Amino acid sequence: MLSGSFSPAQLAQHIDKNSGEKGLPPVDKWNPEFCGDIDMRIAKDGQWFYMGSPIGRAALVRMFSTILKQEGDRYFLVTPVEKVGIQVDDVPFIITQQLEPYENKLRFVTNVGDEVLLDEEHPLSVSVSESGEPEPYLHVRAGLMGRLHRNLFYQLIEEAEPFEAEGNSYLGLKSGGRYWSLGELPE
Known part of the structure; x- marks a missing residue:
């Protein structure tokens, strides 16, 4: 101490x-x-x-x-x-809300006021926990990650659209000229 x-x-x-x-x-x-x-x-x-x-x-x-x-x-x-x-305990930030897009990029805010654009510098990744729950994370800054709040994640799922990549179907968000996967769609 x-x-x-x-x-x-x-x-x-x-x-x-x-x-x-x-x-x-x-x-x-x-x-x-x-x-x-x-x-x-x-x-x-x-x-x-x-x-x-x-x-x-x-x-x-x-x-x-x-x-x-x-x-x-x-x-x-x-x-x-x-x-x-x-x-x-997990990651330092919680992504709490989505703002209006900026230059064709989705824009989010953390629980401490950081604004983050979804792009190559700030990628979104979604893994699945042992219990089968999605765990969505967004790179905030300098290697520090933020976890998307559950309510925000479900809101994004409603806004998402299907897309194809490498022969698989995904549900995703378009930001910065590319799709970001929220998860694979069942066949």
């Missing part, structure tokens, strides 16, 4: 001083010493917890989400001078 040096206020100062073009800090360029793990967790439903209590302030959750970095199968909050490990 990390000593008492973890300070949300100090993190906020680092974020403000180091924000990039899109308002996101350049965490990919920061490689400070690992300071230890903190008792912070992102639950499967997207809720953030600190020391077992939900973080209720959306602005604070947004701030933390901008300095999130994944290395291998571990997640960290990173500043130029500090790197602390946190726990993520």
Whole structure:
């Protein structure tokens, strides 16, 4: 467990001083010493917890989400001078809604306010769980993934259309000039 040096206020100062073009800090360029793990967790439903209590302030959750970095199968909050490990139950983001398309690309929003276009840089993948349930994920940024909320996924299924690929039939969405599969259609 990390000593008492973890300070949300100090993190906020680092974020403000180091924000990039899109308002996101350049965490990919920061490689400070690992300071230890903190008792912070992102639950499967997207809720953030600190020391077992939900973080209720959306602005604070947004701030933390901008300095999130994944290395291998571990997640960290990173500043130029500090790197602390946190726990993520599934993926860090939940894709909560669909916005109007932009330049023929479908556009989505995460639970922390990131806008994501469905395209080659931000692909959609749908796997099937052991229980047979679809598990739809969208690449959000810098290797970080978001899981589509169940209601949004069902809404997309209603909007989807059949398409053929490699001799198989799929149900999919057209975005960025290509189809993205939501799943294979039964024969």
